[in-house]
Amino acid sequence: MSESRVPLSAPPRAVFGTMERAGDDGGYTVSKSVSDAIKAGYRHFDTAELYSTTKAVGTSLAAAIASGLVRRHKLYITSKVRGMGMGMGTDMDMAASAESPSYDQLRARVEALISDLQVGYLDLLLLHWPGPDNVDMLQSPPENVEKACHWGFYEQHAETAWENMLRLKRDGLVQNVGVSNFYQRHLELLVGAFPNPLDRPFANQIYIDACHQEQEYVQHMRSAAVGVQYTMAYRPVAFSAVYNMLEDVAGGFAKTVAEVTAYENANASSATPTIISTHSVILAWMSSRGILPVCASTNTAHIEANLAASTLASTEGFDFDESLSTGLQGHEMVDMYGGCDEFAAVFKRLGAGTITDTAAASVAGVTSPSSVSASAPGNGNAA
Ligand SMILES: NC(=O)c1ccc[n+]([C@@H]2O[C@H](COP(=O)([O-])OP(=O)(O)OC[C@H]3O[C@@H](n4cnc5c(N)ncnc54)[C@H](OP(=O)(O)O)[C@@H]3O)[C@@H](O)[C@H]2O)c1
Numbered sequence: 001m002s003e004s005r006v007p008l009s010a011p012p013r014a015v016f017g018t019m020e021r022a023g024d025d026g027g028y029t030v031s032k033s034v035s036d037a038i039k040a041g042y043r044h045f046d047t048a049e050l051y052s053t054t055k056a057v058g059t060s061l062a063a064a065i066a067s068g069l070v071r072r073h074k075l076y077i078t079s080k081v082r083g084m085g086m087g088m089g090t091d092m093d094m095a096a097s098a099e100s101p102s103y104d105q106l107r108a109r110v111e112a113l114i115s116d117l118q119v120g121y122l123d124l125l126l127l128h129w130p131g132p133d134n135v136d137m138l139q140s141p142p143e144n145v146e147k148a149c150h151w152g153f154y155e156q157h158a159e160t161a162w163e164n165m166l167r168l169k170r171d172g173l174v175q176n177v178g179v180s181n182f183y184q185r186h187l188e189l190l191v192g193a194f195p196n197p198l199d200r201p202f203a204n205q206i207y208i209d210a211c212h213q214e215q216e217y218v219q220h221m222r223s224a225a226v227g228v229q230y231t232m233a234y235r236p237v238a239f240s241a242v243y244n245m246l247e248d249v250a251g252g253f254a255k256t257v258a259e260v261t262a263y264e265n266a267n268a269s270s271a272t273p274t275i276i277s278t279h280s281v282i283l284a285w286m287s288s289r290g291i292l293p294v295c296a297s298t299n300t301a302h303i304e305a306n307l308a309a310s311t312l313a314s315t316e317g318f319d320f321d322e323s324l325s326t327g328l329q330g331h332e333m334v335d336m337y338g339g340c341d342e343f344a345a346v347f348k349r350l351g352a353g354t355i356t357d358t359a360a361a362s363v364a365g366v367t368s369p370s371s372v373s374a375s376a377p378g379n380g381n382a383a
Helices: 028-040 054-066 095-099 103-117 142-148 151-170 184-193 215-222 240-245 247-267 278-288 300-310 320-325 332-336 342-350 357-362 369-374
Strands: 015-017 044-046 076-081 122-127 174-180 203-207 230-234 292-295
Touching: 015 028, 028 054, 028 300, 054 103, 076 103, 076 203, 103 122, 103 151, 122 151, 122 203, 142 342, 151 174, 151 184, 174 184, 174 230, 184 215, 215 230, 240 247, 240 278, 247 278, 247 320, 247 332, 278 292, 278 300, 278 320, 292 300
Parallel strands: 015 044, 015 292, 044 076, 076 122, 122 174, 174 203, 203 230, 230 292
Antiparallel strands: none
16 A cells, blocks of 8 residues: 655644754764654654754754654755845845845745755645844844834835745645744734735744743634634743743743652652753653643753653643743843843733733633643654
8 A cells, every 4th residue: 555645734743943052063963963853753853044064954854764763754954045035135124125025035935944954845834923034033133123023114125025925835835834933923924914814824833842832822822813723832941041040930830840740750650750951841841731842952861852842631620820920931141131131021021912801702712721631733753
């Protein structure tokens, strides 16, 4: 019987990040960690035109496919075009290039991405940020990013940018299209301009961690009015070292780890608790909220533990929100000590809306975190 070549319809829950760390080493570190991640069972990889690692990631993916370790259609490859895919001019305000956005130019860029990644098509393509393409998101100071990604630029170019993305999908280069670093006002403009539910962003990849939980915003995105199907959380554990330096926050984490471990001991069949670290707790908590954590590691033991935590079923029923909220969410010292993604803070400010707890809860079609858990996407191993 011939094997199905239909791409995965749902993104595997555990996502492996491939952004370079500590500079560009020619992709060596990322290439090795992607190979380790595939061996461990990760099937969903997050890449980007911005990262210098795409060719190295492609080499590792191609090697895994060639060796028979995994088949292409069992992999889920997410990538992102820089900014809003409007052109790669050199002027910071992008005036010249943005006036003549070209689908053909964008298409050529996406074809180059697919070629570097050696995957034939992308399962998911995101607009990396709501602003001009030439902002150097890895090096620019946040104030430059804020200046370049002003609301006027977004408002002027959002519809064309999204038309181009839908066309890439129609043309078969990508299976799904979405956004990243988009907040309430950004999404509302898109949804207003593209009312057909099939044309809405499939996913939004934003910064979420234990101290920046985005409970109301995630609910709002899932509402029928907005209709984003998947929330992906980037940098879910990146600031753990900072949090551990803050007594209250570290205490909050320790309490949650102890509670989850006790829950595991009481409910799991194995005598050894699966959850052993704050990192695992954060990833399991995201999974329980139906969020896809995008986590990176260069350490084989961490890679295995993160995959296990991101796809964990045994904590279903544990009330993470109750435990993790205490002393963590909105802690006033966190941002002061640099425990926050500063670019995400910029985009959040630029796209600030008016969601309140009450408003979010009353939006039609809102799914509660506990019921989301039951309908959360499948895990990486099952794919
Ligand atoms: N859309 C966007 O704008 C955007 C922005 C930033 C990042 N991203 C995506 O998000 C991905 C992740 O970002 P990130 O690497 O900054 O953050 P992260 O994955 O949350 O954190 C990575 C750090 O945590 C450590 N770590 C991971 N698992 C661990 C564990 N189990 N125990 C102890 N330490 C652990 C890693 O060290 P070890 O290597 O020692 O494990 C590394 O120092 C990126 O690769 C990229 O794909 C997207």
